[in-house]
Amino acid sequence: MIKTDVIIIGGGATGCGIARDLALRGIPHCVIEKGDFAAGATGACHGLLHSGGRYAVSDPVAAKECYDENIILRRIAEKCVEPTGGLFVRLPGDSKLFRERFLRSCEEIGIPTEVISSTKALELVPNLNPEIEEAIKVPDCSIDPFRLCMLNMRTSKLKDGLSFTRHKVTEIIQSRGRCIGVKATDAATGEIKQIYGNIIVNASGAWTNLIAGLVGCTVPLTLSKGSLVITNHRLTNMVINRLRPSSDGDIIVPNEAVCLAGTTSLTVEDPDKIAITPSEVDTIISEAGRMIPHFNNTRVIRAFSGVRPLLKSQKLDSREISRGFQIIDHQNGMYSIVGGKLTTFRLMAEKMVDIIMSAFNLKRACETAEKPLDGQEELSGYPLSKRLADMKNIICECELVTRKEVERIIEQTGTRHVGDIQHRTRLGMGPCQGGFCTFRALGIMHDMQILTAEQSVQSLREFLQRRFRGIRCALWGDQLREEQLVEYIYLGILAMERNK
Amino acid sequence: MSVIEYDVIVIGAGVAGLTAGTLLAGQGLNVALVTAGEPTACLSTGCVDVCSQNENPLQGIANLPDLHPFHLVSSETILQALTDFQQVMTDMNIPYTGTLEKNRQVISAIGTFKTTCLTPLTMESSPQSIDEKIQIVTFTGLKDFYPSYIISRLQNASFSTYDARVSTTMGIAAKFEDDAFLEAFISWLENLNISADKIAVPAVLGLESATAIMKRIASRLKRPVFEIPTIPPSMPGRRLFNALKDHFRSKGGVIYWGWPVVGVEKAGRLIEAVTAESRGRPNSLNARAFVLATGSFVGGGLHAERDTIVEPVFGLPVHVPSQREGWFDQDYFSANHGIGQAGIMVDTSFRAVGCPWDNIFVCGAILAHTEALKNGCGHGFAMTTGHAAARSCLEYLQ
Numbered sequence: 001m002i003k004t005d006v007i008i009i010g011g012g013a014t015g016c017g018i019a020r021d022l023a024l025r026g027i028p029h030c031v032i033e034k035g036d037f038a039a040g041a042t043g044a045c046h047g048l049l050h051s052g053g054r055y056a057v058s059d060p061v062a063a064k065e066c067y068d069e070n071i072i073l074r075r076i077a078e079k080c081v082e083p084t085g086g087l088f089v090r091l092p093g094d095s096k097l098f099r100e101r102f103l104r105s106c107e108e109i110g111i112p113t114e115v116i117s118s119t120k121a122l123e124l125v126p127n128l129n130p131e132i133e134e135a136i137k138v139p140d141c142s143i144d145p146f147r148l149c150m151l152n153m154r155t156s157k158l159k160d161g162l163s164f165t166r167h168k169v170t171e172i173i174q175s176r177g178r179c180i181g182v183k184a185t186d187a188a189t190g191e192i193k194q195i196y197g198n199i200i201v202n203a204s205g206a207w208t209n210l211i212a213g214l215v216g217c218t219v220p221l222t223l224s225k226g227s228l229v230i231t232n233h234r235l236t237n238m239v240i241n242r243l244r245p246s247s248d249g250d251i252i253v254p255n256e257a258v259c260l261a262g263t264t265s266l267t268v269e270d271p272d273k274i275a276i277t278p279s280e281v282d283t284i285i286s287e288a289g290r291m292i293p294h295f296n297n298t299r300v301i302r303a304f305s306g307v308r309p310l311l312k313s314q315k316l317d318s319r320e321i322s323r324g325f326q327i328i329d330h331q332n333g334m335y336s337i338v339g340g341k342l343t344t345f346r347l348m349a350e351k352m353v354d355i356i357m358s359a360f361n362l363k364r365a366c367e368t369a370e371k372p373l374d375g376q377e378e379l380s381g382y383p384l385s386k387r388l389a390d391m392k393n394i395i396c397e398c399e400l401v402t403r404k405e406v407e408r409i410i411e412q413t414g415t416r417h418v419g420d421i422q423h424r425t426r427l428g429m430g431p432c433q434g435g436f437c438t439f440r441a442l443g444i445m446h447d448m449q450i451l452t453a454e455q456s457v458q459s460l461r462e463f464l465q466r467r468f469r470g471i472r473c474a475l476w477g478d479q480l481r482e483e484q485l486v487e488y489i490y491l492g493i494l495a496m497e498r499n500k
Numbered sequence: 501m502s503v504i505e506y507d508v509i510v511i512g513a514g515v516a517g518l519t520a521g522t523l524l525a526g527q528g529l530n531v532a533l534v535t536a537g538e539p540t541a542c543l544s545t546g547c548v549d550v551c552s553q554n555e556n557p558l559q560g561i562a563n564l565p566d567l568h569p570f571h572l573v574s575s576e577t578i579l580q581a582l583t584d585f586q587q588v589m590t591d592m593n594i595p596y597t598g599t600l601e602k603n604r605q606v607i608s609a610i611g612t613f614k615t616t617c618l619t620p621l622t623m624e625s626s627p628q629s630i631d632e633k634i635q636i637v638t639f640t641g642l643k644d645f646y647p648s649y650i651i652s653r654l655q656n657a658s659f660s661t662y663d664a665r666v667s668t669t670m671g672i673a674a675k676f677e678d679d680a681f682l683e684a685f686i687s688w689l690e691n692l693n694i695s696a697d698k699i700a701v702p703a704v705l706g707l708e709s710a711t712a713i714m715k716r717i718a719s720r721l722k723r724p725v726f727e728i729p730t731i732p733p734s735m736p737g738r739r740l741f742n743a744l745k746d747h748f749r750s751k752g753g754v755i756y757w758g759w760p761v762v763g764v765e766k767a768g769r770l771i772e773a774v775t776a777e778s779r780g781r782p783n784s785l786n787a788r789a790f791v792l793a794t795g796s797f798v799g800g801g802l803h804a805e806r807d808t809i810v811e812p813v814f815g816l817p818v819h820v821p822s823q824r825e826g827w828f829d830q831d832y833f834s835a836n837h838g839i840g841q842a843g844i845m846v847d848t849s850f851r852a853v854g855c856p857w858d859n860i861f862v863c864g865a866i867l868a869h870t871e872a873l874k875n876g877c878g879h880g881f882a883m884t885t886g887h888a889a890a891r892s893c894l895e896y897l898q
Binding site for chain 2: 465
C-alpha cells in the first residue's frame with residue numbers, strides 16, 4: 001500500500017505540470033500514467049508554443065493565456081523551446097476582413113505583431129509561396145513536448161514525488177462516497193498497486209470519462225482527433241500559419257531536423273481508435289503546400305494523430321470550441337481537469353494546485369512561473385558539434401543519437417521499453433523512422449540485460465507494427481522506397497516471422 | 501552530345517541486368533550496361549532465393565498464383581540459369597552451394613531461420629536446427645550485430661567478443677584481407693579452447709576472399725566456420741555483385757557507372773537510344789535492343805506518386821494495384837501488401853504488355869505480380885528472368 005496526498009492520473013503535460021507545481025509547494029503526490037509520459041495528445045501535437053495569434057479572433061481568453069504562458073515558458077524552459085518566431089501568411093483570396101480582425105484582436109490582447117511585405121517574408125523563409133500577399137510576424141515558438149514533460153517530472157522526483165508509468169488505473173477506491181485512492185495495474189507484471197491519497201486529480205485528457213466513469217461521473221467532453229504529418233526536412237525556420245479562420249492543414253512547425261504540418265479536426269468516440277486515412281494526409285499536404293510549395297514534393301515520413309479533450313459545446317465544428325480549460329469538482333474528492341493547450345499546461349497546473357491548496361487549507365504561492373525547470377543544465381539542445389564528438393558510436397544516424405546516450409537513459413530510468421528511449425533522445429524520429437536504430441537499441445537493451453532476447457524480439461515486432469500504423473498512409477515516392485528497404489531488412493534479411 | 505553505338509543496352513546493374521548482359525555479351529554482342537548507382541543486390545544477404553514457399557523450390561513455383569511471372573519460364577530455363585550462376589561464381593572464387601531440388605536454412609542475425617536455395621559457401625555450415633552447438637564470435641562496437649538475439653533461439657550457443665580496432669562491417673571485412681590480422685584472430689580463437697561444434701561470425705570475413713578466409717579458420721580450428729548475414733552494408737551481397745560485375749566485364753561488357761537514364765529517342769515501333777547523364781552531361785547511347793532491369797521501388801525501377809505508379813525510364817504501362825488505400829495491409833507482418841503486385845506485366849517474350857515498342861525486354865524485380873518478399877523470389881527469380889529476357893532479346897536480334 002502506498003500513501004500520498006495527491007494522486008494525479010495521467011502523465012501528459014497537464015499531469016506532469018501539476019506534479020512539478022505540487023513538488024515546489026511541498027505537497028506529496030503520485031503520478032500514474034498508463035503509457036509513458038507525453039504518450040497521449042501531448043506527444044501527438046505540433047510542438048507549437050502558441051503566441052496566441054491562432055485564437056486571437058475566435059477565443060481571446062485562450063489567446064491571452066497562450067501569450068502569457070509563451071513568455072513564461074520561453075524563460076523557464078529554455079532548453080525545450082526554440083524561439084523561431086512565427087508568420088501568419090495571407091494567400092491570394094484569403095479574407096482581408098479577417099486580417100483586420102486579427103490585427104485588432106492581437107492588439108487588444110497585447111500580442112505583438114508586425115506586418116511585413118511578401119518580399120521581407122520570403123527573406124525570412126525562402127521556401128514560402130512567393131504568391132503570398134503579406135505576412136504578420138508573431139512570437140510563435142517550437143517546443144519539445146517530450147522533454148518538457150520529462151523535465152517537469154524531474155522536479156517532482158527531486159522532491160520525492162512518486163510516479164508509475166505503464167500503470168493503468170482500473171478502480172477508484174471509495175469510502176463513504178469519497179474517493180480515497182486508486183488501484184493501478186502494472187502492465188509489465190500484472191501486479192495491482194493500491195495507492196491512497198486525499199485528493200485525486202483526473203488529468204487523463206482524452207481518457208477523462210473512462211476515469212470519471214469509474215465512480216459514475218461524466219464530464220461533458222468532445223473528443224476531437226487531429227492528424228499531422230512529418231516531413232524529412234526542416235522546410236522553414238519559422239512557424240507558418242495561414243491567416244484565416246482555423247481550418248485543416250494551416251500550421252507548419254519546424255522541430256529539430258523535421259517539420260510538422262497539420263491538423264485536421266474530426267470528432268471521434270473512442271480515444272484509442274484514431275486511425276488516419278490517406279485522404280487526411282492528402283488534405284494536410286495540399287493545404288500546407290499552399291503556404292510552402294515544397295511540401296508537395298518533400299518526403300512525408302509519418303502521419304500521426306492525437307485526441308484533443310475539448311469542453312462540450314453546442315458548436316458543430318469542433319474547431320470553434322473554446323481552447324480554454326476547466327476544472328470540474330466532482331464533490332467526492334476527485335477533480336477532472338480538461339480542455340486547454342500544451343502552451344497553457346503550466347497555468348492549468350497552477351489553477352489546479354491552487355484549488356488543492358485551499359482544500360488542504362494551506363497557503364503557499366505558486367513558483368512554477370519563476371523557477372526555471374530543473375535538469376536543463378545537462379541537456380545539449382541540438383548543437384551538431386556536441387553530438388558529432390562521439391560520432392564513432394552513433395546508433396541513430398538520422399537524429400545523431402549515440403550508444404552512450406541510450407545507455408544513460410536505460411540506466412537512469414531502468415526502462416524496458418524502447419519507446420521511452422525514443423521519447424527521451426529522439427532516437428528513431430528521423431527519416432528512417434527507427435528502421436535501423438530500433439534493432440540496435442533493443443540489442444543494447446539485452447546487452448545490458450534489461451531485456452531477454454525473446455523480449456527484445458517481441459518488442460521489435462511490436463515496434464514495427466506500431467511504426468507501420470503511422471507510416472502506411474504516407475507511403476509514396478522516396479519514403480515508399482525507403483520503406484521497401486526496411487521491410488526487406490526485417491522480413492527478408494532478418495527473416496522475422498510473418499503473421500499467418 | 502556524344503553518340504555511342506551498341507547492340508544491346510542493359511539498364512540496371514542488379515542480378516537480373518548483369519545476368520542478361522553477360523549472356524548477351526557471351527554471344528559476341530556488343531553490350532553496355534548503364535546504371536544510376538550501386539544496385540540493391542549490394543544490400544542483400546548474397547543468398548539466392550528462388551521460391552521459399554515450399555521445401556522444394558520448383559514445387560513452390562508451381563504453386564504460385566497464375567499471374568506470377570515465374571510461370572513464363574520453363575523449369576529447364578530455371579535450372580540453366582542457376583547452373584550458369586553457380587559456374588560463374590565458382591570461377592570467380594565465390595562458390596555457392598545448394599540445389600534446385602531442396603531449399604536450405606540460413607540462420608539470420610536475430611536467430612530465425614531464413615529459407616533460401618543457394619548460399620555462398622561461407623554459409624554452408626549454417627545450423628539447420630536449434631540444438632546445434634555453436635560458438636558465435638562478434639566484434640567490439642559492431643553496431644549491427646547482437647549475438648544475444650541468436651542465443652535466445654539456439655539453445656546451445658554462446659558468444660565471445662573480439663576487438664578488431666574498427667567497428668564497422670566494411671572496416672572489419674577489409675582488415676580480414678590482411679594476413680597478420682587474420683593470424684592474430686585465429687590465435688585468439690585457438691586460445692578460447694572452443695568446445696562447440698561450429699564457429700559463427702557475422703558476415704565480415706573479407707571483402708573478396710571470404711571463402712579462403714573461412715576455409716583457413718576452419719582448418720586451423722578443426723571445425724566448420726560460417727558467416728551470418730547482417731543488415732546493410734552486407735558483405736556477401738557486395739561480393740556477389742562484384743563477382744557478377746567482373747564476370748560481365750570479362751565477357752567484353754561495358755559498364756557506365758553513375759549514369760542515370762534521363763531520356764529516350766524513339767522512331768516508330770523502336771527505341772533508338774537512351775540518353776544517360778554523366779556529371780550533368782547528356783550522352784546518347786544507341787542500340788538495337790534494350791533490357792530494362794531497374795528493379796522495384798527500392799531500386800528505382802518503379803516510382804510511386806500519391807495516386808499512381810510510374811516506370812520512369814520508358815514510361816512503360818505499370819500495373820497499379822488498387823488505390824493507395826489498398827497498397828499496404830494494416831498488418832505489417834502479413835507480407836501481403838497490395839503494392840507487391842505492382843510492376844510491369846510482360847508476355848512470354850518478356851516484352852511489356854501494351855508497350856508501343858518492339859525492342860524493350862523487361863526482367864527482374866520490376867515485373868508485376870512478383871511479390872518478392874511474400875513468395876521468397878529473390879536473386880533466383882532475377883537471374884532466371886534475366887536469362888529468359890536475354891534469350892528473347894537474342895532471338896529478336898537474330
